[in-house]
Amino acid sequence: MNAMKLLIKGARILDPSQNLDLEGDLLIEDGLIRTIDRKIPAEAATEVVSARGLWLVPGLIDMHVHLREPGEEWKEDIESGTRAAAAGGFTAVACMPNTKPPNDSPEVTRYILDRAREVALTRVYPVACISKGQKGENLAPFGELKEAGAVAVSDDGRPVADSGLMRMALEYARSFDLPVISHTEDPGLSAGGQINEGMVAARLGLKGIPAEAEAVAIFREVALAGLVGYPIHIAHVSTALGVEIIRRAKESGLPVTAETAPHYFTLTEEAVLEYNTNAKVNPPLRTAKDREAIRQALAEGVIDAIATDHAPHGPLEKKVEFPAAAFGLIGLETAVPLTLNLVREGLLSPLRMVELLATSPARILKVPGGTLKPGSPADITLIDPEETWVVTEENLHSRSKNSPFLGWEMKGRTVMTMVEGRIVWRS
Numbered sequence: 001m002n003a004m005k006l007l008i009k010g011a012r013i014l015d016p017s018q019n020l021d022l023e024g025d026l027l028i029e030d031g032l033i034r035t036i037d038r039k040i041p042a043e044a045a046t047e048v049v050s051a052r053g054l055w056l057v058p059g060l061i062d063m064h065v066h067l068r069e070p071g072e073e074w075k076e077d078i079e080s081g082t083r084a085a086a087a088g089g090f091t092a093v094a095c096m097p098n099t100k101p102p103n104d105s106p107e108v109t110r111y112i113l114d115r116a117r118e119v120a121l122t123r124v125y126p127v128a129c130i131s132k133g134q135k136g137e138n139l140a141p142f143g144e145l146k147e148a149g150a151v152a153v154s155d156d157g158r159p160v161a162d163s164g165l166m167r168m169a170l171e172y173a174r175s176f177d178l179p180v181i182s183h184t185e186d187p188g189l190s191a192g193g194q195i196n197e198g199m200v201a202a203r204l205g206l207k208g209i210p211a212e213a214e215a216v217a218i219f220r221e222v223a224l225a226g227l228v229g230y231p232i233h234i235a236h237v238s239t240a241l242g243v244e245i246i247r248r249a250k251e252s253g254l255p256v257t258a259e260t261a262p263h264y265f266t267l268t269e270e271a272v273l274e275y276n277t278n279a280k281v282n283p284p285l286r287t288a289k290d291r292e293a294i295r296q297a298l299a300e301g302v303i304d305a306i307a308t309d310h311a312p313h314g315p316l317e318k319k320v321e322f323p324a325a326a327f328g329l330i331g332l333e334t335a336v337p338l339t340l341n342l343v344r345e346g347l348l349s350p351l352r353m354v355e356l357l358a359t360s361p362a363r364i365l366k367v368p369g370g371t372l373k374p375g376s377p378a379d380i381t382l383i384d385p386e387e388t389w390v391v392t393e394e395n396l397h398s399r400s401k402n403s404p405f406l407g408w409e410m411k412g413r414t415v416m417t418m419v420e421g422r423i424v425w426r427s
């Protein structure tokens with residue numbers, strides 16, 4: 001079908017799975033990566049792409065997005081969300097189950113995968129619910145969900161309040177080898193909160209969400225992972241206290257992995273000072289001290305992955321007074337330049353950046369990808385680390401425009417995204 005031989009020439013090829021950082025060429029044949037070498041003769045190819053000055057990396061994998069389909073397609077759908085993903089350099093996304101209806105049945109999982117086959121530009125990995133209706137009462141049918149194509153379970157959007165139910169979820173997930181992703185929030189501590197509990201909340205007269213709402217929940221999860229002897233993945237870590245608990249858990253050998261999002265290593269609670277509802281997100285943006293701890297944790301390996309938690313909302317949810325606004329912000333198209341900032345600051349090596357955005361997510365979700373090993377599907381992203389651009393509502397591909405980075409100048413842009421050797425995005 002795809003007898004094409006595409007040769008990408010002169011790129012900086014970065015692949016943490018092979019500890020590879022080399023200036024050279026990569027040949028794609030029949031949708032697979034055939035060879036990587038310093039020089040591959042152009043005769044080997046039917047088409048040549050020059051990639052001088054560009055980074056060539058394994059297709060990025062966003063392990064935490066909200067595609068809003070089924071049920072809230074005015075905010076985003078599988079087509080618009082995966083277009084934003086491709087434009088952002090992602091070749092695969094894992095979509096969270098807080099849709100309408102929630103993804104707690106094989107019918108919904110199959111619906112998402114069927115739609116993805118029809119319209120998606122990237123791979124789509126459905127994450128199914130932990131509890132039926134995300135009500136925190138009864139477990140969803142993990143076996144059937146896995147058989148339908150779910151890759152993990154999570155009640156993301158809300159915490160699993162009942163520790164006994166979470167323990168059962170880990171035991172049940174273990175029998176199906178399904179990763180468990182936890183939205184860590186102690187609902188009693190976060191109740192009614194709008195933004196981080198602290199100076200800004202006091203100044204604006206808004207009820208706060210303390211860092212402890214996250215930390216208490218993370219502690220419970222690592223304790224349960226130890227009790228059951230099965231891994232847990234912590235979503236969207238936002239606090240220094242949370243990082244500290246994960247660090248100690250890992251040191252004592254508990255099976256835990258964690259992700260954070262670009263907004264937590266870029267912004268602080270001060271982003272909401274003008275009552276900017278696009279900076280209202282759960283967990284909330286925290287203090288400069290928290291942001292510093294998150295950055296260090298990314299560098300040191302305490303946090304394993306960067307995911308965007310891309311959470312589209314429309315004007316009806318966002319162009320309202322602050323307490324009425326929905327939590328969530330979009331992130332697929334700004335993740336690469338914001339992560340490149342950490343590389344430019346010397347905090348992350350380019351290889352570590354790729355590990356955080358591709359190799360680790362694949363490993364944690366147990367999905368293919370995150371590698372350029374010959375024989376692998378040609379899921380590839382080309383990044384121009386130098387190109388600058390300004391974030392505007394017009395140049396974002398997501399159907400929703402709720403980015404706290406509108407008007408910001410970004411440095412670094414995805415110039416080509418390829419899934420199985422097919423170009424799905426070209427700038």
Ligand SMILES: NC(=O)N[C@@H](CC(=O)O)C(=O)O
Nearest residue numbers: 066156157281282311327328
């Ligand atoms: N992060 C958010 O602020 N919102 C997410 C839910 C979630 O990720 O918990 C959403 O679905 O809008």
Ligand SMILES: [Zn+2]
Nearest residue numbers: 156157183235
């Ligand atoms: Zn969440």
Ligand SMILES: [Zn+2]
Nearest residue numbers: 096156157309
């Ligand atoms: Zn989420």
